[in-house]
Amino acid sequence: IVLTQSPATLSLSPGDRATLSCRASQSVAHYLAWYRQKPGQAPKLLIYDASNRAPGIPARFTGSGSGTDFTLSVSSLEPEDFGVYYCQQRNNWPLTFGGGTRVEVK
Amino acid sequence: QVQLEQSGTDVKRPGASVRVSCKASGYNFISYDINWVRQAPGQGLEWVGGTSPYNGNTSFAQKFQGRVSLTTDTSTSTVYLDLWSLRLDDTAVYFCARDPRPCAGECSSPGWFDAWGQGSLVTVSS
Numbered sequence: 532i533v534l535t536q537s538p539a540t541l542s543l544s545p546g547d548r549a550t551l552s553c554r555a556s557q558s559v560a561h562y563l564a565w566y567r568q569k570p571g572q573a574p575k576l577l578i579y580d581a582s583n584r585a586p587g588i589p590a591r592f593t594g595s596g597s598g599t600d601f602t603l604s605v606s607s608l609e610p611e612d613f614g615v616y617y618c619q620q621r622n623n624w625p626l627t628f629g630g631g632t633r634v635e636v637k
Numbered sequence: 638q639v640q641l642e643q644s645g646t647d648v649k650r651p652g653a654s655v656r657v658s659c660k661a662s663g664y665n666f667i668s669y670d671i672n673w674v675r676q677a678p679g680q681g682l683e684w685v686g687g688t689s690p691y692n693g694n695t696s697f698a699q700k701f702q703g704r705v706s707l708t709t710d711t712s713t714s715t716v717y718l719d720l721w722s723l724r725l726d727d728t729a730v731y732f733c734a735r736d737p738r739p740c741a742g743e744c745s746s747p748g749w750f751d752a753w754g755q756g757s758l759v760t761v762s763s
């Protein structure tokens with residue numbers, strides 16, 4: 532299953548709202564996760580199964596969608612939210628990741 | 638707390654083999670699957686394979702079949718990734734990551750990853 536993320540880059544300021552998209556080439560039901568990766572670090576789990584925030588993830592992160600279209604929203608960007616965001620499906624083997632959306636400081 | 642500690646940087650020639658280790662702590666090791674994800678320089682994430690420390694079952698991405706293995710030492714809570722017949726495009730950071738479902742060998746579907754190692758850079762260069 533191919534996951535296509537858009538846009539490739541988002542240029543925003545702290546306090547702005549971010550909306551990231553992940554589209555699957557076929558239905559993945561609700562089995563989609565989101566991660567954020569900062570330079571030189573491992574990815575960090577934000578959302579699993581489309582809309583469940585991982586433990587310790589603040590409420591400004593919201594995941595939604597099902598089937599083939601998913602969205603990750605960040606209501607008000609904090610300085611630590613800038614980085615690259617990846618979606619990952621687990622509906623079918625092999626599990627796959629999207630190509631990423633870079634959220635950069637405008 | 639859950640921690641995954643990986644081995645360090647390695648440099649290999651094309652055709653050689655490499656072993657990367659991932660030592661787990663802070664949880665019941667055998668109940669949770671460990672997966673490996675790699676990231677080539679400046680690129681995205683690619684799943685390599687996963688294993689159940691409970692029963693040793695493994696699964697791999699098709700592109701790695703035949704030149705990868707995952708083994709587990711339950712006495713030290715360590716999972717080893719072995720990759721052989723290395724090519725230049727195997728140059729990447731290799732991450733181990735934990736599936737948070739307490740599968741104990743029973744999960745047949747892929748998971749997601751709640752804890753990651755720090756990454757191990759493997760450079761393949763002639």
